[in-house]
Amino acid sequence: MKDQVLIDGLKVDTVIGVYDWEKQIKQQLSIDLAMAWDNRPAAASDDLADALDYASVAEAVTNLIQQRPRQLIEQVAEEVAQLLLTEFKVTEVTVTVAKPGAVPAANSVAVKITRSAIAAKE
Numbered sequence: 259m260k261d262q263v264l265i266d267g268l269k270v271d272t273v274i275g276v277y278d279w280e281k282q283i284k285q286q287l288s289i290d291l292a293m294a295w296d297n298r299p300a301a302a303s304d305d306l307a308d309a310l311d312y313a314s315v316a317e318a319v320t321n322l323i324q325q326r327p328r329q330l331i332e333q334v335a336e337e338v339a340q341l342l343l344t345e346f347k348v349t350e351v352t353v354t355v356a357k358p359g360a361v362p363a364a365n366s367v368a369v370k371i372t373r374s375a376i377a378a379k380e
């Protein structure tokens with residue numbers, strides 16, 4: 259079973275960065291999520307209660323990221339992954355956190371991680 263629920267390009271303004279000037283401003287992060295989820299129950303029932311509600315996920319991820327300043331996008335990615343594994347009972351998630359403004363010569367820079375429920379318990 260390879261079903262997923264996807265969120266692509268979730269924009270979150272937050273305080274993020276290593277340097278002093280970055281701690282005074284908000285910058286935009288762009289979040290991509292690929293979450294393992296069996297979509298067959300929701301397809302059969304046509305009931306949101308059986309689905310992984312992408313709107314709830316997007317709201318929770320935005321709130322988590324805006325909770326406090328962080329230095330590295332790596333920490334953002336890890337905390338988002340753990341939120342999805344523990345609160346939303348996703349069994350595996352790939353999180354990409356992009357910081358489009360960070361390197362002017364690049365379209366974007368990002369980190370991408372994959373975490374699973376079994377590895378989270380170790």
Ligand SMILES: Nc1nc2c(c(=O)[nH]1)N=C([C@H](O)[C@@H](O)CO)CN2
Pocket residue numbers: 274275276277280329330331332357360361
């Ligand atoms: N792997 C990373 N490298 C860098 C990060 C980061 O979060 N992860 N952050 C910075 C600075 O905050 C940069 O974005 C300022 O332009 C540098 N390298």
